[in-house]
Amino acid sequence: MIRRIVSSSLFILAASVAQAQTPAENLYAEHCSDCHGADRLGGTGPALIPETLKRMRGPAVSKVIRNGRVATQMPAFSDALAQEEITALADFVKTPLARVPTWTAHDIQLSLTPAADYEPADQPVFKADPLNVFLVVETGDHHVSVLDGKTFERLDRFATPFAVHGGPKFTPDGRYVFIMSRDSWVQKYDLWSLKEVGRVRAGLNSRNIAISKDGRWVAVANYLPRTLTILSAADLKVSRIFDVADQDGVPSRVSAVYQAPHRDSFILALKDVAEIWEIATGPSTGPAWQGPAVSEDSGRGAARTSSQELFAHRRIKVSEPIDDFFFDPAYRHLIGAARSGKKGVVVDLTIGREVAELPLSGMPHLGSGISWMRGGKRVMATPHLREGKLSVIDVGDWSPVTTIKTDGPGFFLRSHENSRFVWADVFFGPNKDAMHVIDKQTLKIEKTLRPVPGATVAHVEFDRYGRFALVSVWEDDGAVIVYDAETLEELKRLPMRKPSGKYNVWNKITFSEGTSH
Ligand code: DHE
Numbered sequence: 001m002i003r004r005i006v007s008s009s010l011f012i013l014a015a016s017v018a019q020a021q022t023p024a025e026n027l028y029a030e031h032c033s034d035c036h037g038a039d040r041l042g043g044t045g046p047a048l049i050p051e052t053l054k055r056m057r058g059p060a061v062s063k064v065i066r067n068g069r070v071a072t073q074m075p076a077f078s079d080a081l082a083q084e085e086i087t088a089l090a091d092f093v094k095t096p097l098a099r100v101p102t103w104t105a106h107d108i109q110l111s112l113t114p115a116a117d118y119e120p121a122d123q124p125v126f127k128a129d130p131l132n133v134f135l136v137v138e139t140g141d142h143h144v145s146v147l148d149g150k151t152f153e154r155l156d157r158f159a160t161p162f163a164v165h166g167g168p169k170f171t172p173d174g175r176y177v178f179i180m181s182r183d184s185w186v187q188k189y190d191l192w193s194l195k196e197v198g199r200v201r202a203g204l205n206s207r208n209i210a211i212s213k214d215g216r217w218v219a220v221a222n223y224l225p226r227t228l229t230i231l232s233a234a235d236l237k238v239s240r241i242f243d244v245a246d247q248d249g250v251p252s253r254v255s256a257v258y259q260a261p262h263r264d265s266f267i268l269a270l271k272d273v274a275e276i277w278e279i280a281t282g283p284s285t286g287p288a289w290q291g292p293a294v295s296e297d298s299g300r301g302a303a304r305t306s307s308q309e310l311f312a313h314r315r316i317k318v319s320e321p322i323d324d325f326f327f328d329p330a331y332r333h334l335i336g337a338a339r340s341g342k343k344g345v346v347v348d349l350t351i352g353r354e355v356a357e358l359p360l361s362g363m364p365h366l367g368s369g370i371s372w373m374r375g376g377k378r379v380m381a382t383p384h385l386r387e388g389k390l391s392v393i394d395v396g397d398w399s400p401v402t403t404i405k406t407d408g409p410g411f412f413l414r415s416h417e418n419s420r421f422v423w424a425d426v427f428f429g430p431n432k433d434a435m436h437v438i439d440k441q442t443l444k445i446e447k448t449l450r451p452v453p454g455a456t457v458a459h460v461e462f463d464r465y466g467r468f469a470l471v472s473v474w475e476d477d478g479a480v481i482v483y484d485a486e487t488l489e490e491l492k493r494l495p496m497r498k499p500s501g502k503y504n505v506w507n508k509i510t511f512s513e514g515t516s517h
Helices: 002-021 021-031 061-066 083-093 105-111 300-306 505-508
Strands: 133-138 141-146 154-159 176-180 185-190 195-201 205-211 217-225 227-232 240-245 254-260 267-270 277-282 313-317 322-327 331-339 342-349 353-358 370-372 377-383 388-394 400-405 423-427 433-440 446-449 457-462 468-473 478-484 490-496 497-503
Touching: 061 478, 105 195, 105 240, 133 176, 133 468, 133 505, 176 205, 205 313, 217 254, 217 267, 254 313, 254 322, 267 322, 267 331, 300 497, 313 490, 342 370, 377 423, 423 457, 433 457, 457 497, 478 497, 497 505
Parallel strands: none
Antiparallel strands: 133 141, 133 497, 141 154, 176 185, 185 195, 205 217, 217 227, 227 240, 254 267, 267 277, 277 313, 322 331, 331 342, 342 353, 370 377, 377 388, 388 400, 423 433, 433 446, 457 468, 468 478, 478 490
């Protein structure tokens, strides 16, 4: 009897929960959940959560629901749904999830998808210099083009997971590359056989990835859940999951993770708590290092004891959470943007504390920072996301050198050891079609290029020798333009679908001073 009452009240409760669904939730369940997951965390289609949607530049969500999305399987719902229903659905998917979801080692393991047709090759299947190859991320239709860095012939074009973000990371020999999407898919691609090796979902929403100095580990910085996942680069299996929380247990998103090659470690900035983490990827000693904050659920329990020292981590307290950052060439100092967007801080990673504050207002984009030698001194420069300027700082004493006024806020900066120039885009505002070329010594704008009036022109990458500079025309019907890096003459235009970042294998594996990490 009691059981019957309990079960019937459970039935009533379940029914009232079902009835409690809002019209938008019902529409979602009917039209979207098959592809995007009942929990909105993704399936064959991407996750429909604000962490992903708010970050994507492109058509408004309601427009995508109405018209579909070209080059994907997203159909148009204009015939099936009324405009108010489309608006309600769009609002619903932009609503934050009620709680931070979990994504366990088991979930990661289940998502692992080796490519069916992968065959390794004994040597590159092409004649070009394999270390002078470029990857071009084409966000327009979620592909990557592989280009010969001398002739600019396209060697391959392969499909990526939806919405790739951040720089792909190469193994130290330049043979494999790892590419990450905002939905945390990590794709491994073999640059010798020009084939995908496989992919795995390392979290639910991610910022970026880093590869260890020895090329054995790939670290994935997650927003959702609040973790850092370390994958084995060899087979993409989960090796360790760090639950990210400060000393007092307050959980945090990871703003970014980078390799610090001179230190043989990963460095992480945390978005919600005032700590920097360093995770050893080689032997670590000293009282500041502690055993790993491993999630109970971490996959390979057995690896835990034997590699305990390998992933030892230390915490460095900072005055406020750090968003993105950049290193000096010795990797002793981290130069980070405070989350408030009003200043930069310099953290000495060896002594483990802040040593300077930088007057960087207007949201510095330090992840794009680069450095070079000027008159016997090393300087660094960063663009700002909210002000039309570049800040130049003396890396010796952290004093401001100058501010270069630009035609609007920029996103990316690039140079090369063999080039006289720094290239700075103007990503936002009416001058988004401008690309400034700045003399590294005089700090004056030498020339402003406007190759396609009205189009967004952004992000530069040099070939291995610094002879050519490749620029993106960041439009659906876009292009990569190849310039002579010295004469600034246009040499070639390669049609591409909204090309974003471009990455030269050599510049990346040698940590060229002109490129971001
Ligand atoms: Fe990025 C790199 C953070 C928005 C395109 N961006 C990075 C990196 C970080 C970062 C931490 C370094 C990753 C790496 O290479 O390891 N990006 C952020 C933000 O905080 C910001 C402002 C807001 C957000 O969406 O989270 C942001 N980024 C964008 C965009 O809107 C861009 C222009 C379009 C897109 O694809 O989302 C964009 N970000 C890029 C690109 C890189 C990148 C192309 C790699 C640059 C490189 O040369 O290495």
